[in-house]
Amino acid sequence: MKKVIALLLALTLVFALAACTAKNPEASPSAEASATPSADAAAVKIGVILVHDENTGYDAAHIEGIKKAAATAGIADDQIVWKYNVGEDEGCYDTATDLVEQGCTYIFSDSYGHQSYMQQAASENADVTFVSMTGDTAALSKLPNFKNAFTHTFESRYVSGVVAGMKLKELVDAGTVAAKNKNADGTIKIGYVGAYPYAEVVSGYTAFYLGVKSIVENVAMTVSYTNSWYDPTAEAEAANQLISAGCIILSQHADSTGAPSACEAALKSGTAVYCIGYNVDMLSVAPTSALTSSQNDWSVYYTYAFNCALKGEDIATDWSEGYATGANMISALGASCAAGTDAKVAEVEAALKDGTLNIFDCSKFTVDGAAVTTYLAIDTDGDWVGDTGEAIANGVFSESTLRSAPYFGLRIDGITELTK
């Protein structure tokens, strides 16, 4: 009996295989036919690949942005296929090709680690446009259907740094800054919980630091990495370490509420510490210690991209916009913010919008004690010649102009990274 069943199973499999192979020739022409670009609004189908779901601030911001943009551009709910919790591994490639199979003509992925799988899918499906948000290889890949986009997150980080700086000034004036909050050289300790040690994070924490420094000159920052985009426990642990080391202001480039929760707990138990969040408003978990959060409004990009899709136009290979178009902002100021913060923020924001304020002004920072005059921004082939040109012109480091993803990878004086 067992043998008969085994034989039957084997036969079924053989037939199943034969059926799959036989179907192949008919299937390919129909796939080609359905993929021809169309300007018809109803024919556009969007695929969305998210690294987590609405429970993390970062993905929630993307989901919100897409929904808002779809409403603005007139794309119906059933024209969007959502894929949640897609890891930064081969599963992303499978998901992307599956979205192609479902008839999606524009596919967006929201996390950096998705990029190389998106690129692979893009090289195999020339009729479908793939956008790897926050990615950096679109231009170099030379694939016409592979795109990158990134907001100027460093701008909102700078502004949030200004908010933190105002608070720090208030703390200094009130005499709250104790000896344990200061280094041997008299600089005040602030901390930063970062995800991974690469340019996107470095650019962000440097902007934050420069924002603080624009208000309070003598600050020194310690950066602690979690090696994960979302890990509430590790982020809380990193925050607690920074707090016990004496940091009086914390910020983060990680997606959970771990660090603000830790700050709130510390503040309640009598340690003065205030924090700046990322993406989501942290006031719900840290009503007294949270000052504000740096935020991205992804709907600005998605609206642009969806409109391109509807008109049948090509999406820009590298899209990057910030405060000027409303793609960046900070969340509502918390109750603990210093007096006069909103006026100062308004002033900084106006300067960012009209371009009179350059965040990475080379006269504002040094590397190993010297001013920086030249920077090899993007050198993927390792020949020590920049692939896309010089990043520094007229004493200003221009971030996100050579490509959409940040490339400010300098470790400037005043910031120490804790690398294991």
Place this chain on the structure above:
Amino acid sequence: MNPKVREPFVRITKRDGLASWRGWLIRLISLILALAVSAIVIYAMIKLNPLKVYAAMWEGAFGSEKRSWVTLRDTMMMLCIGVGLAPAFKMRFWNIGAEGQILIGGIATAAVLIYCGNSMPTWALLLTSFVVSSIAGAIWGVVPAFFKARFGTNETLFTLMMNYVAIQLTSYCVALWENPFGSNTVGVINQQTRAGWFPSLLGQQYMLNVILVLVLAVSMYIYLRYSKQGYEISVVGESERTARYIGISVRRVIVRTMMISGAICGLAGFLAVSGASHTISTSTAGGRGFTAIIVAWLAKFNTFVMILIAALLVFLEKGAMQIASQYNLNDFASQMITGIILFFILGSEFFINYRLVFRGKKEAK
């Protein structure tokens, strides 16, 4: 027996010699019951038509040609690991270390692809990866086997620990080969050249995976059932003393069997890296080394029955993913359905091996 002892309301007795069609009938009934219970849960919790949800699950696994092939590819991967585990478990050697053996095979393959990708033709890369990954897996299997055979160490703990070593080694290699720098991922290896990737066969990207695993499965079936070594494995599994009495070198059988088991699991790593993902990360094995234990046990080490069970598990996984996407459900909701179905299927084995005797009923002879 003391006649005054009250007979319990229900007691459990071992079944012997159950006709195999009745076994399959019980399994079928349990599947139907599982679907019925899931239907109630689906309706009660998420207010959806259960039939539509089941249709969506089917859609997720076989909804298009591509999906069918991905399902088939993952089934083959699961089958490969199950085939690798079969001889070890048949010998009653608790090889919990498939996860690590897969990762080591995967690292070996990735190393070949990264370091030799530009200097060798694809056939040579594939052959080298095949050999290197199976050797790596075999080593990972032989180490605990040697200690078990020589010093009587506990193989369950030993193989489990070997997993952690392999996971750490993988993290180290990921950091070593990360691309681009700082990203903490290896990304797609040889993206431009596709060197060392499985070539398409008969126009199908994953055909080679299927052929390789089916060959392995058939060979293992023959090996376990008809070869002298296969017989030795089952004797050692039934009773080590009997084996020793009839002159089988138990030590040799343990080491040799684990070498084979580890090598096949190492090959699964080769399949995962070269044949499917083209990358390496700690999620390359993705818990399949553990899931495949269910596959091997439920099939009672019959590699053909394993196909069915591997397919069912992969089907449930794909189905759960599809309902999560289609109905905008949280992943956990769809995994609950998978859990219910698995629970019933595992539970059916109980009713195949044992029966409940209620008070007052005579035990059937």
